[in-house]
Amino acid sequence: MFSNGDEIFKISRLTIVWLAGIFTIVWMVCWGLGIALPMLLTSQLGDKAALTNEILRAATPVIAILVFIPINAMFMVLIERRALALWTVRKGPNRVGPDGNFQTAADAVKLLLKEDITPTGADAVMHTFAPILFFAPSVFGAVPLLAAVTNNHPLFHVLNLPTGIFFVLAAGALPVVALVMAGWASNNKYSLVGGLRSAAQAISYEIPLVLSLITVCLMAGTLDLVKITEQQAGGILNWNLLGGGALTGLNNALAGGGAKALATSYFMGPISYVCAGLLVISLIISFWLYLTGACAEINRIPFDLPEAESELVSGYNTEYSGMKFAIFFLAEFTNLFVVSSITTVMFLGGGDNPIPPYILNNIPGIPQMVAAIRDSYFCSTLHIINPETFFATLWVIAKVYGLVIFAVLIRGTLPRFRIDQLMAFGWKRLIPLSLIVFIIVVFAREFVICHG
Amino acid sequence: MATEIQEIDLKTDEMIINMGPQHPATHGVLRLLLTLDGETVKHTEPVLGHLHRGQEWQGQNRTWFQYQALIDRVDYLSGMFTSWAMARACEEIDGTVVPPRAEYLRVMVSEMNRITSHLLWLGTYLIDLGAMFGFPFYPFREREKLFDLFEEIAGQRMMFNYIRIGGVVRDPKPEWLDKLKRFLDEFPDRIDEYETIVTQNPIFLKRTKDVGILTQAVAKDYGVTGPCIRSSGIPLDLRRTKPYSVYPELKFDVITFDKEGDTWDRYMARILEMRQSIEIIRQCIDKLPSGDIMGKKQMAGMRIKAGEGFSAVESPRGILGCYVISGGGEKALRFRWRNPSFCNLAILPELLKGCPLSDIMAIFGSIDVILPDVDR
Known part of the structure; x- marks a missing residue:
């Protein structure tokens, strides 16, 4: 039924690996900052830690978003390219790392290292x-x-x-x-x-x-x-x-x-x-x-x-x-x-x-x-x-x-x-x-x- | 001092945009000088010559044998036809008799080449219309299969050098014919597959219907040939109007439409032509006679008798003509090519007048121009 079942399997594997990775990392950051650290501080310092805990809890969502957005975008670029490749009888990026997992990471490094050009006459x-x-x-x-x-x-x-x-x-x-x-x-x-x-x-x-x-x-x-x-x-x-x-x-x-x-x-x-x-x-x-x-x-x-x-x-x-x-x-x-x-x-x-x-x-x-x-x-x-x-x-x-x-x-x-x-x-x-x-x-x- | 009331006119300027030579949609290195009013095209000026390689001059400075290998590059998507045009012109001067098996093989490989050329056009045309990533690679799948067949018979995937002066260069094995038959059996289903995605797609219809209408008068004035003129209702097909090779013995329809063609008709004409090509190849396989495949000895010092000759073939883009003057030596005295892309490109300013910026790609893509073919 599926002539490209192999590709579908690879893409599903890649998706599961990435999603598990992304959400584990983001949740560990949230949990560490918003729950574990305040719990630890309270047990050690008692009431003195109340203000610190408030600040930590307020900062948690913002930090979570800032951690989440880049890695999520990396995953979405990868899955978009792989899924498009699946639907357009191509292979897609599959060379960098196992299953091409690190393709977008490599792309990101390349983009960040590139020269930043402002064209002549531009504002x-x-x-x-x-x-x-x-x-x-x-x-x-x-x-x-x-x-x-x-x-x-x-x-x-x-x-x-x-x-x-x-x-x-x-x-x-x-x-x-x-x-x-x-x-x-x-x-x-x-x-x-x-x-x-x-x-x-x-x-x-x-x-x-x-x-x-x-x-x-x-x-x-x-x-x-x-x-x-x-x-x-x-x-x-x-x-x-x-x-x-x-x-x-x-x-x-x-x-x-x-x-x-x-x-x-x-x-x-x-x-x-x-x-x-x-x-x-x-x-x-x-x-x-x-x-x-x-x-x-x-x-x-x-x-x-x-x-x-x-x-x-x-x-x-x-x-x-x-x-x-x-x-x-x-x-x-x-x-x-x-x-x-x-x-x-x-x-x-x-x-x-x-x-x-x-x-x-x-x-x-x-x-x-x-x-x-x-x-x-x-x-x-x-x-x-x-x-x-x-x-x-x-x-x-x-x-x-x-x-x-x-x-x-x-x-x-x-x-x-x-x-x-x-x-x-x-x-x-x-x-x-x-x-x-x-x-x-x-x-x-x-x-x-x-x-x- | 008396104050005067000044009237302020809101002045708008025309914008001159330089499209190309490096632009994703100009299929190579065409430069279009566009005068735009907002997004409407006022005036177009194609600037040619960025890919000029002096193909005619090269023909005069190389031996016949050497130039045969080079000639596929004039129109790199339909090398069989350029080889064939040159071979026929030289055979006309030389009086070489081409064996019937070779003639049938020529028709077969040429029609296969017509299919590959139309397939590539189909994919890139969809890219021009903005379907950047979806559909375009499906035609390439079948094109690769045909290229595998070409590789087997000619040793090359694109620059075939298969049709030579006097015949063809290799005889296919029986297994090759079986493979070709198998491909022909599955290919109509593939065309149906493209059509399910494209032909009645509402966005595709919106982008192509009533866009870039080519009237019969304009088409005749500018010497347009190929699917472009046939979709405008003029049944000009050299395979039928001035039959050559074994085409008189083959049954096929010349694709024309009753009305004056828009870009959708040009799309449809090519789709239907691919289906006709399948039929032609099938008939060729059935009728393929046995016998010799080469009527002239191929060697480095090959000579053609003195004289001049002209031949034209119906390439995927239109009438491809080759005019040769031979002095009887190892090299030609003069080569002159009549390239369909060059003549078809001439209607571009006419069609683009008053159309929006986005339609430039829809119209330019539908003419199916190959830039090496324009610039030679």
């Missing part, structure tokens, strides 16, 4: 600041997500904002300034065209993107990312992807509530059922709208017009080399990761298990396994593993990297839009569609008991 200050301004929002924009994707772990409580998604979107809108800056400061006509294209594109596609997320927030009744995640707990029928709580009644009925649960949720009878169906369809459309808008927002094929290698010779970053280019590259992949995380949190239930608990707990062995992990020495005494966060994180990893792979598959399939077609598609198709979905949701949610 040197702007030229230097553009990559920084491009990279910074993707770091601090990711911060509120951290609480949501770790199932509100105590270490990351501090990051949760009541207006979480609003902050994330605001941060996500910033990089376009950097792209225009880079295009302008490079003193290159191709770069300038690329920068201007990116401005036009980002402004147009921001609207359907935000409208689709507003639809979700409307269903949830909150902007708080942690609350949105918590509402979706309890199986795939509770996810925002499937109606944002419109199917919760069905879920309750299946869980044992019977007809009574149905009657409670769908209190208007047939009208409620129709509205629940409408909500499911609307939210699925919203999900695709978000994915499309996000693809355009982070300049990936088929919306990679600002880069457009075959037209603009990679557009705004044509004149960049060395470290500055590396930062652009890093930010691009971080953006892809952030966008996938937002999708996971807003639509796919964050760390929620798609199998509902009433099925899962009836499978022999699973409750015992959870209990064994909960009672183990690592968990109860050392707090290395927190059972709630542990399984949630596994699901988040699966969902987020699934979306990343999906983006790679899209990249491996589609050609690029033309700029006028891109604009027409955005303004004439996506924006009206997202408004229609929004209006349907506004009315339909009145007839069903949903999350909000």
Whole structure:
């Protein structure tokens, strides 16, 4: 069935090795700084360590992100190249280290050692600041997500904002300034065209993107990312992807509530059922709208017009080399990761298990396994593993990297839009569609008991 | 002093962009001087000659035998056709009779070469349209298989030097024919595979439909040949209109469309031509006579009788003509090539007028220009 089963096996092996490595390192840093060190200090110094502990705990998430982003980007570049190679009948990088594991590390070293060139006639200050301004929002924009994707772990409580998604979107809108800056400061006509294209594109596609997320927030009744995640707990029928709580009644009925649960949720009878169906369809459309808008927002094929290698010779970053280019590259992949995380949190239930608990707990062995992990020495005494966060994180990893792979598959399939077609598609198709979905949701949610 | 109200006009300038000679989408070293208004092309000026190697001059300064090996490089993607054009011109002067087996082998390898050339075009065209990493490598998979066959029969994968003056240089073994048959059996499925990804892809249709329409008048004026003119509705195919070699004995369709062709039609014409080539090769295998394969002794001091001759073949890009004057010696007095890429490239400024920047690649790619063929 699979003629390239060997390659698939190698890529899976590589993925598992990298993911295990990344998350072990990041979690050991968090645990060491935020849990182990304060525990040690308290046992040695008593109350005197309180201030130090507070500072350590506050610094932990930031340090975790700064450790996570470069190694994660390295992994994502590698998996993108290997997965693309799999889908395009090539081999991909497989020479540096076992399975090509160290390819991106070698690339990173090469980029960092390269000469940093500022072209003649370029605006040197702007030229230097553009990559920084491009990279910074993707770091601090990711911060509120951290609480949501770790199932509100105590270490990351501090990051949760009541207006979480609003902050994330605001941060996500910033990089376009950097792209225009880079295009302008490079003193290159191709770069300038690329920068201007990116401005036009980002402004147009921001609207359907935000409208689709507003639809979700409307269903949830909150902007708080942690609350949105918590509402979706309890199986795939509770996810925002499937109606944002419109199917919760069905879920309750299946869980044992019977007809009574149905009657409670769908209190208007047939009208409620129709509205629940409408909500499911609307939210699925919203999900695709978000994915499309996000693809355009982070300049990936088929919306990679600002880069457009075959037209603009990679557009705004044509004149960049060395470290500055590396930062652009890093930010691009971080953006892809952030966008996938937002999708996971807003639509796919964050760390929620798609199998509902009433099925899962009836499978022999699973409750015992959870209990064994909960009672183990690592968990109860050392707090290395927190059972709630542990399984949630596994699901988040699966969902987020699934979306990343999906983006790679899209990249491996589609050609690029033309700029006028891109604009027409955005303004004439996506924006009206997202408004229609929004209006349907506004009315339909009145007839069903949903999350909000 | 009375104050005057100054009217300020918002002035916009045209931008001159220098596309190439080093640019990922110009397929080598073409330089296009583009005058842009925003992203709309106002004027295009192709600047040629970056790859000029003096191929005609080299032909006059090398013996016939030496130049045979060099001639594959004129159009490196369809070496069989350049060899064939030269061989036919020389045979016309010399009066050499080519054995029928050699003629059939020539048709076979040429049609195989047409397939490899179209496959490479297909992959690179998708790259031009922005499918940078996905589809383009699928055609290369089949191209490699054909190259393996070429390697077996000619000893070379791209610069074949297989068709010589007087015949062909090696006789294929029966196993080679079996391999070729096996390839031909699986290849139509592969073309279907490309078509499932590309032909009805909505983005591909948006990028290619009604883009770069080549009217029949323009095509005739500029001397466009090959799939470009056939997709515009003019059934100009030398294999049918002025048949040479054994083409009169073979059944195949000349691919034309009823309307004036856009870039999608040029894509479709090439896809369909590949299917026709399969049929031609199949017929050749069935009809392949036994016998000699070389009608002239190949040696370093080979001579061609005095005289002049012209021959044209239908290459993947159009009509490839070769004009030779021989003084009866070891070297030619004059070589002159009529290269399809050069003539097809001439329509580029005409087609690019008023189109957006992104369409330059869609249109330029669809003409299928090989730069060594343009500059010689």
